[in-house]
Amino acid sequence: MKRLATLAATGLVASLALSACSSSKSSAGGSSTGGNSGDSAKPVTISLLAPSYGSSDKDDTKLYWQQIINDFQAKNPNIKVDLQMATWDNLATKLTTAIQNNDAPDLFEGGGYADVAAQGLLYKASDIVSADTLKNLIPHVAELGQTKGADGQQAQYGIPFTTSTRAFFYNTDLFKQAGITDAPKTWADVAADAAKIKALGKTGFGLPLGSEEAQAETYLWTLGNGGGYKDASGKWAINSPQNVETFQWLTANLVKPGLTESDPATKKRTDLWKDFASGNIGMINGSPALIPILKQGTIGDNWKSVAIPGKTGPLSSPLGVADFIEAFNTKKDHKAAVSKFLDFALQKQYQEQFDNEYMLLPATQDAATELSTQTPSLKPFIDALPSAAWYPSSDPQWDPTSQKIKDIVGKAVSSDPKGVLDQIQAVATGS
Amino acid sequence: MTTHAERGRSTRPRPRPRRRGSRPVLSGLAPLAWIGPAIALIAFAVLWPVVKMAQSSTRHWSRYGVDLGSNGTDNYSKLFGEQDLSGVLMRTGIWVVVVVSVTMVVSLGVAQLFNQRFPGRTVARWALIAPWAASVMMTAIIFKYMLYQGYGFINILLDDVGLVDRGSPTADWLGHSTSGFIWEMAVAVFVSIPFTSYTVIAGLQTVPAEVYEAAKMDGASKVRTYFSVTLPMLRPSLLVAAVINVMNVFNSFPIIWEMTRGGPGYDTSTTTVFMWVLKKGGHIGESAALSVVNFLLVIVIVFAFLKVSKWNSEAD
Numbered sequence: 136m137k138r139l140a141t142l143a144a145t146g147l148v149a150s151l152a153l154s155a156c157s158s159s160k161s162s163a164g165g166s167s168t169g170g171n172s173g174d175s176a177k178p179v180t181i182s183l184l185a186p187s188y189g190s191s192d193k194d195d196t197k198l199y200w201q202q203i204i205n206d207f208q209a210k211n212p213n214i215k216v217d218l219q220m221a222t223w224d225n226l227a228t229k230l231t232t233a234i235q236n237n238d239a240p241d242l243f244e245g246g247g248y249a250d251v252a253a254q255g256l257l258y259k260a261s262d263i264v265s266a267d268t269l270k271n272l273i274p275h276v277a278e279l280g281q282t283k284g285a286d287g288q289q290a291q292y293g294i295p296f297t298t299s300t301r302a303f304f305y306n307t308d309l310f311k312q313a314g315i316t317d318a319p320k321t322w323a324d325v326a327a328d329a330a331k332i333k334a335l336g337k338t339g340f341g342l343p344l345g346s347e348e349a350q351a352e353t354y355l356w357t358l359g360n361g362g363g364y365k366d367a368s369g370k371w372a373i374n375s376p377q378n379v380e381t382f383q384w385l386t387a388n389l390v391k392p393g394l395t396e397s398d399p400a401t402k403k404r405t406d407l408w409k410d411f412a413s414g415n416i417g418m419i420n421g422s423p424a425l426i427p428i429l430k431q432g433t434i435g436d437n438w439k440s441v442a443i444p445g446k447t448g449p450l451s452s453p454l455g456v457a458d459f460i461e462a463f464n465t466k467k468d469h470k471a472a473v474s475k476f477l478d479f480a481l482q483k484q485y486q487e488q489f490d491n492e493y494m495l496l497p498a499t500q501d502a503a504t505e506l507s508t509q510t511p512s513l514k515p516f517i518d519a520l521p522s523a524a525w526y527p528s529s530d531p532q533w534d535p536t537s538q539k540i541k542d543i544v545g546k547a548v549s550s551d552p553k554g555v556l557d558q559i560q561a562v563a564t565g566s
Numbered sequence: 567m568t569t570h571a572e573r574g575r576s577t578r579p580r581p582r583p584r585r586r587g588s589r590p591v592l593s594g595l596a597p598l599a600w601i602g603p604a605i606a607l608i609a610f611a612v613l614w615p616v617v618k619m620a621q622s623s624t625r626h627w628s629r630y631g632v633d634l635g636s637n638g639t640d641n642y643s644k645l646f647g648e649q650d651l652s653g654v655l656m657r658t659g660i661w662v663v664v665v666v667s668v669t670m671v672v673s674l675g676v677a678q679l680f681n682q683r684f685p686g687r688t689v690a691r692w693a694l695i696a697p698w699a700a701s702v703m704m705t706a707i708i709f710k711y712m713l714y715q716g717y718g719f720i721n722i723l724l725d726d727v728g729l730v731d732r733g734s735p736t737a738d739w740l741g742h743s744t745s746g747f748i749w750e751m752a753v754a755v756f757v758s759i760p761f762t763s764y765t766v767i768a769g770l771q772t773v774p775a776e777v778y779e780a781a782k783m784d785g786a787s788k789v790r791t792y793f794s795v796t797l798p799m800l801r802p803s804l805l806v807a808a809v810i811n812v813m814n815v816f817n818s819f820p821i822i823w824e825m826t827r828g829g830p831g832y833d834t835s836t837t838t839v840f841m842w843v844l845k846k847g848g849h850i851g852e853s854a855a856l857s858v859v860n861f862l863l864v865i866v867i868v869f870a871f872l873k874v875s876k877w878n879s880e881a882d
Contacts, residue, residue, distance in 0.1 A: 398741025
């Protein structure tokens with residue numbers, strides 16, 4: 136019995152030690168207070184968490200931010216900006232963990248804001264950026280940043296940073312080899328063309344339904360069948376018959392016949408984009424951000440982008456994606472510095488620099504006007520922004536829903552789509 | 567045949583216990599000076615976290631970790647209402663049983679081999695430590711790379727010997743839940759073998775040469791010697807190795823997380839991975855409830871395991 140007890144005790148301690156390892160850090164609090172006492176203008180360190188839009192070391196967004204930060208620090212020697220980068224894949228997790236540990240960054244650039252705004256963790260846009268900057272935001276994109284705050288009032292919390300629209304890309308070289316003359320306009324075209332490309336020994340269509348950006352791919356396909364995330368009345372309709380049908384079609388016509396990469400449920404967008412850039416995939420949905428990747432790839436100029444095919448014809452409104460900046464109010468003494476930095480970072484020159492580097496679209500009006508004339512290839516995308524379909528990102532349920540979609544929607548092309556979509560709908564409606 | 571306990575026992579007579587009453591209260595507390603730190607450590611590092619864990623599983627947490635008050639057993643009913651939980655529990659069972667038993671069997675062989683004298687044994691023993699010394703996460707990532715469809719090393723190898731077409735859907739090992747999970751179990755076995763083998767080697771070295779001599783004299787065959795002499799004498803070290811492996815494997819997170827993120831869907835998640843998935847999705851309370859369940863499960867499994875092995879040892 137003695138040995139039993141000793142072993143059991145060892146076991147107890149060991150299992151605790153192990154579970155202690157797996158549990159997250161306790162609320163250690165702000166590591167970046169940095170305020171030394173005494174000085175006339177107190178030095179302060181603010182933090183910024185942002186994703187990388189690039190695909191290699193050379194075009195890492197870190198370099199973009201670092202330049203802004205250097206320029207800014209040169210003018211404001213008392214303010215330091217601590218830059219943290221994340222991949223899109225773990226950006227949301229990183230932010231959630233930081234907030235759970237009571238160590239939110241002062242500024243966050245990326246996805247949703249509604250959920251955090253509802254918790255009362257964000258500054259209103261009007262409280263943190265100057266009136267001039269606020270006026271300069273493209274009005275209908277700025278409107279997307281509105282949501283209900285903790286006080287129950289509708290206000291703008293998300294400050295748009297960059298926008299983009301999605302398009303359908305195809306490899307013209309492979310199309311020629313396969314004897315396809317026209318770009319696909321309907322789902323049936325996509326399936327037929329994919330089959331011809333598969334005959335060449337390549338992947339017909341790249342379908343990234345893995346955890347990175349499945350919510351975009353899902354939206355693009357469901358929009359093509361008159362579905363989407365919400366119905367006309369603004370209610371969540373993720374398990375609508377149109378959406379179920381969309382996944383049934385995908386399963387039967389693309390995935391089962393092997394016209395996509397294998398196991399779409401586990402594939403990332405960035406990996407497939409790179410595969411497309413090296414000429415291994417015939418067709419894929421992408422944003423203008425794919426263009427710089429294509430320039431680096433072996434595909435060269437052998438690609439075209441057209442409107443995204445729907446079930447019966449191309450989508451009339453492109454999917455628009457806006458990435459927002461959120462300003463967290465957890466460190467009150469950082470407010471002035473954060474505000475100064477935001478006004479600085481949203482200047483025209485930096486917006487343009489970003490858009491020229493990644494072929495994305497601006498969020499401010501002066502940059503939009505100037506880019507329309509300077510970079511004609513972006514003009515049609517900028518002009519299309521007002522008619523775009525957007526994520527329901529002003530709904531506080533969008534963040535958890537988007538996470539659930541990333542987690543499980545891939546299974547909708549390998550098992551019963553209705554069951555999978557029901558599960559996501561349950562998260563969206565909070566039941 | 568002497569056991570460890572008997573051998574370790576001192577032959578000197580024990581000092582007689584002091585008579586009570588001669589130096590009353592204070593002397594009674596004297597041992598506290600020695601065991602006090604240990605008690606404090608256990609209270610702080612063992613009991614307090616357990617209490618905290620149990621407490622947090624009964625609170626209502628916002629998505630971002632704000633405590634919104636008591637929640638009763640709500641977190642638990644939500645957890646047990648999770649559609650994926652039964653699959654996750656079953657997978658955890660398979661994970662522990664398969665990984666631990668394969669590890670034990672393989673390690674017995676490895677230990678036997680490494681206990682032989684052969685040239686280069688020291689180097690070989692050092693090499694055996696490698697998978698143990700390397701970060702488990704790194705090992706998992708390297709295996710993930712080796713299993714890449716098309717150009718992963720393992721796939722190239724399998725292609726070369728003509729087993730699998732490396733571009734085929736089969737070669738996308740980590741894309742399917744079944745093959746992905748099997749590979750993850752293989753990696754878990756791979757990283758568990760060094761520790762287990764060393765424990766068994768240590769056990770083998772405590773077996774005195776005389777018993778083997780005696781067995782030889784009695785004309786026992788090699789197989790008979792192994793099963794009737796070696797294995798029974800290895801029981802203590804096997805027991806330790808098994809218990810520690812059970813807990814280690816049960817709580818293992820990095821292998822599954824790095825190789826498949828518990829997906830597709832949650833189809834390769836064990837309870838430990840699912841705990842993180844729940845937390846990531848903002849269900850902190852539910853995640854806390856699962857960690858309580860997880861904790862109780864480990865304790866039950868370990869106690870059941872020890873009970874069974876104890877019962878065995880009394881039978882013979």
